[in-house]
Amino acid sequence: MAITQLSVFLMNQPGALVDAIKAISDANINIRALSIAEANDFGILRIIVSDSDAVCKLLGDQYLFSRTEVVAAKMGDRSGALYPILVVLNEANINIEYMYAFTGSGPEEAYVVFRVNDVKTAEEVLNANGIATLSDDNLKI
Amino acid sequence: MKKYFQPEIETAPREKILEIQNEKIVRQVKHVWDNVPYYRHLMEKQGVTPDDIKSVDDIKKLPFLSKADLRDSYPYGMLGADLKDCVRIHSTSGTTGKRVVAFYTQHDLDLWSDCTARAIVAAGGSEEDVVQVCYGYGLFTGGSGLHDGAHKVGCLTLPMSSGNTERQIQFMMDLESTILCCTPSYAAYIGEALKEQGFQPEDNKLKAGIFGAEPWTEEMRQEIEKSLGIKAYDIYGLTETSGPGVAYECEEQKGMHINEDHFYAEIIDPDTGEVLPEGSVGELVFTSLDKEAFPLLRYRTRDLCVLNRTPCSCGRTHVRMAKPMGRSDDMLIIRGVNVFPSQIETVLLNEGYTPNYQIVLDRERNTDTFDVYVEVAPDQFSDLMSQIQKMEKSLESALRTMLGISPKVHLVAPKTITRSEGKAVRVIDKRKLH
Ligand SMILES: [Zn+2]
Numbered sequence: 001m002a003i004t005q006l007s008v009f010l011m012n013q014p015g016a017l018v019d020a021i022k023a024i025s026d027a028n029i030n031i032r033a034l035s036i037a038e039a040n041d042f043g044i045l046r047i048i049v050s051d052s053d054a055v056c057k058l059l060g061d062q063y064l065f066s067r068t069e070v071v072a073a074k075m076g077d078r079s080g081a082l083y084p085i086l087v088v089l090n091e092a093n094i095n096i097e098y099m100y101a102f103t104g105s106g107p108e109e110a111y112v113v114f115r116v117n118d119v120k121t122a123e124e125v126l127n128a129n130g131i132a133t134l135s136d137d138n139l140k141i
Numbered sequence: 142m143k144k145y146f147q148p149e150i151e152t153a154p155r156e157k158i159l160e161i162q163n164e165k166i167v168r169q170v171k172h173v174w175d176n177v178p179y180y181r182h183l184m185e186k187q188g189v190t191p192d193d194i195k196s197v198d199d200i201k202k203l204p205f206l207s208k209a210d211l212r213d214s215y216p217y218g219m220l221g222a223d224l225k226d227c228v229r230i231h232s233t234s235g236t237t238g239k240r241v242v243a244f245y246t247q248h249d250l251d252l253w254s255d256c257t258a259r260a261i262v263a264a265g266g267s268e269e270d271v272v273q274v275c276y277g278y279g280l281f282t283g284g285s286g287l288h289d290g291a292h293k294v295g296c297l298t299l300p301m302s303s304g305n306t307e308r309q310i311q312f313m314m315d316l317e318s319t320i321l322c323c324t325p326s327y328a329a330y331i332g333e334a335l336k337e338q339g340f341q342p343e344d345n346k347l348k349a350g351i352f353g354a355e356p357w358t359e360e361m362r363q364e365i366e367k368s369l370g371i372k373a374y375d376i377y378g379l380t381e382t383s384g385p386g387v388a389y390e391c392e393e394q395k396g397m398h399i400n401e402d403h404f405y406a407e408i409i410d411p412d413t414g415e416v417l418p419e420g421s422v423g424e425l426v427f428t429s430l431d432k433e434a435f436p437l438l439r440y441r442t443r444d445l446c447v448l449n450r451t452p453c454s455c456g457r458t459h460v461r462m463a464k465p466m467g468r469s470d471d472m473l474i475i476r477g478v479n480v481f482p483s484q485i486e487t488v489l490l491n492e493g494y495t496p497n498y499q500i501v502l503d504r505e506r507n508t509d510t511f512d513v514y515v516e517v518a519p520d521q522f523s524d525l526m527s528q529i530q531k532m533e534k535s536l537e538s539a540l541r542t543m544l545g546i547s548p549k550v551h552l553v554a555p556k557t558i559t560r561s562e563g564k565a566v567r568v569i570d571k572r573k574l575h
Binding site (some may be wrong): 005040 | 522525527
């Protein structure tokens with residue numbers, strides 16, 4: 001399962017982010033979640049979109065990017081919802097490189113995205129503990 | 142297939158070459174004395190007259206010419222022929238100051254294209270070949286130099302000029318180019334572009350490339366040979382001496398044969414001007430032997446180089462020059478340490494990067510800042526910031542080991558480092574030292 005995150009190398013200069021986002025919005029593709037990691041000279045834009053294949057085509061040879069498998073775990077949009085998820089991962093010795101969250105379309109529906117060292121195990125332990133995870137098909141809206 | 146373009150000259154016995162040189166130098170010095178007051182004045186100051194020059198052994202009595210002389214005498218000061226007899230000019234890019242304008246009569250163009258034709262035949266070219274010239278055309282000598290040589294050999298010549306890589310690739314594939322002529326950095330770039338479009342090295346019909354106009358390393362040669370599936374030949378020349386083709390590589394790929402029937406080469410000590418014994422590393426100096434419009438006697442190239450007179454297995458008898466190991470004015474002094482850009486290139490290739498980089502020097506609080514911008518290759522990219530930062534750090538430490546000083550490395554997106562006329566801009570020095 002797991003979902004596809006696109007990681008895009010952006011130079012730290014005016015317009016770089018705007019241009020990349022514009023390319024995606026012009027194609028009417030929904031950006032479900034977004035986070036940016038930044039260093040002095042460059043940033044890495046991490047996005048989850050409704051149609052990652054189409055965005056890969058758009059980025060084409062204009063951008064340096066990669067596809068990364070990440071785990072999106074469903075949680076209630078309320079206090080204390082994240083904690084049990086982290087406990088499950090921790091007990092399975094899953095190492096989290098980075099994480100961010102986005103809200104879903106339903107009420108009280110939120111997702112937390114994990115970039116982990118072992119995607120397969122992470123999903124198995126989450127699902128075994130009754131925590132739902134998303135697949136790319138769930139993103140197509 | 143012809144192995145030489147002008148076998149009687151290219152494989153002439155040494156005594157014959159010397160005889161040609163001795164005869165030509167006497168006439169060339171007389172020609173300059175009669176027609177170039179600027180140089181005549183330099184000779185008079187040194188107390189030399191044409192009567193003192195009886196053979197190439199006497200060349201060492203002549204005064205040197207430097208780039209500064211050519212700038213001072215801009216535009217007509219070095220002109221050795223009537224303007225009405227001149228048919229073309231070329232010019233240096235002028236990136237380091239005032240331009241140098243070189244003039245050519247039809248005779249000069251003919252001897253220059255003989256030189257480039259020899260280079261093309263040495264790279265395996267014949268009238269069967271399709272030569273794609275993607276050196277810049279125009280004031281730059283690269284385009285027309287190789288173009289005219291290819292005509293002389295009878296190749297089908299594609300006058301592409303530089304840039305528009307998509308079109309270069311389309312013509313290369315559709316018209317089945319067999320010989321590519323451009324700067325080595327552009328050849329590497331075309332190689333990358335072909336790979337990106339999903340082509341394998343064996344998908345093109347290229348067999349050879351003739352690359353020059355900028356310094357490149359042995360590692361870069363191997364890289365290009367692999368990515369294009371060709372044999373890559375070096376070619377040397379300067380606008381001041383006519384253009385590319387002063388020297389060129391044969392199939393041995395061990396040094397470039399200097400066209401000694403047109404150019405006499407010396408190696409001197411850059412500090413004292415003294416001619417150095419055979420096999421020494423020093424500054425390369427050229428004397429033209431039969432040029433009309435822009436004859437230069439003892440022109441200091443600033444290239445540090447060594448000559449090799451041992452016989453070459455290709456059968457050519459002309460002396461070979463090594464790939465210049467740096468320019469005496471290319472050498473950067475950073476925090477008191479001598480740095481050659483070619484050292485940085487070597488490290489990048491060893492560490493798995495492309496040779497696309499830019500050095501930026503500046504000064505902050507009386508200390509040099511030293512930044513190196515390097516393009517990341519797609520297969521090195523990671524979504525993890527820590528991974529990219531680790532790459533920067535490890536490249537910094539490899540550079541420190543090679544250079545003795547630490548640059549700050551900045552990884553940048555592919556194809557973002559400035560290229561002008563297909564020539565990568567390697568160094569930006571913002572220090573105001575004068
Ligand atoms: Zn040879």
